Amino acid sequence: MAEKEVEQQPQSEPPKAKAGGKSPMMLIIGGAGVFVLAVVIFSLQLGVFSDSNVKPGALTADSLAQAADTAHHEEAEEEEADPYQALFEGYGGEDESGLMSDTAIVRDSIEKSVWFIQQKQDLDxxxxxxxxxxxxxxxxxxxxxxxxxxxxxxxxxxxxxxxxxxxxxxxxxxxxxxxxxxxxxxxxxxxxxxxxxxxxxxxxxxxxxxxxxxxxxxxxxx
CATH class of the missing domain: 1.10.220 (Annexin V; domain 1)
Known part of the structure; x- marks a missing residue:
């Protein structure tokens, strides 16, 4: 008897979403839009979407991914180039200081030579x-x-x-x-x-x- 009552009980309907509430799908779509907007702004700052790179209306997921990869690659190259640049700058500084030291030595030698010549002329x-x-x-x-x-x-x-x-x-x-x-x-x-x-x-x-x-x-x- 109890089983019949259970079978005859009407099935409950799924709860309806409250008016004014946000569904999970809308949150996912909103987050993706924010991410895409952030990528576009970052790419514009790096010049990925300049006239020489893309045309208006050609923005796709592949182009955005390629732009992000290009920016990352350029940043890595700059980081690798910095130690070499510092090395060459340091080398140039040492060479310049050495050149200044050699110039001072040559100037001192010339002054001493001139002094000895003058002394010899006075003695003569x-x-x-x-x-x-x-x-x-x-x-x-x-x-x-x-x-x-x-x-x-x-x-x-x-x-x-x-x-x-x-x-x-x-x-x-x-x-x-x-x-x-x-x-x-x-x-x-x-x-x-x-x-x-x-x-x-x-x-x-x-x-x-x-x-x-x-x-x-x-x-x-x-």
Whole structure:
């Protein structure tokens, strides 16, 4: 009896969706639309849908997938290129710093060479000036020696003339005149006289002075 009642009980209908509620299908479609919109915006930023790549109205799921793959590939290439770029930039920096160091060394060498050349030129000028002064001193020395020789010749000539003049005088007249002269002057005059006259004059002088004059004449001949 119970089984018959169960069979005769009408089957319940599935619950109807509430008014204003969202079904799961609508949520899936909405999520897919958001994803497609995000992919399109990302592709536009990367230039996938530029005039050279696609035409208007040609957007498909395959083209979107290809655009995403291309963007990922380009990003990977940029990441791989960065280490090499940094390597080359670092190498270039070292080379540039090395070049600057070499330039500084060359500049320092040039400055030192210029300094040594200037010092050598100054030294050469000083040596030339010293040689000129030495030549001038030798010239002056020669002139002084010539004047001294001339003076000596004149003195000797005058002494010889005076000696001859005194030889013509008498011994008694000559001795008082010689007493007013120095021993050196008398010695020079007597050395220019004839031996006979010189002996007479010395004989008339005081013995002390005659001895001094004789010693002086001997020292002159040595």
């Amino acid at each position: 000028r000083q040596i030339a000036q010293m040689e000129l002064e030495k030549t001038q001193l030798n010239t002056l020395k020669s002139q002084v020696e010539a004047l001294m020789d001339r003076k000596k010749s004149m003195e000797e000539g005058n002494i010889s003339q005076m000696a001859k003049l005194y030889e013509g005088m008498g011994t008694e007249e000559l001795v008082p005149i010689l007493s007013n002269l120095t021993d050196a002057q008398v010695s020079v005059l007597i050395s220019k006289m004839k031996k006979a006259k010189a002996s007479e004059v010395l004989g008339k002088m005081a013995p002390e002075r005659a001895a001094r004059i004789t010693q002086y004449i001997i020292s002159m001949s040595e």
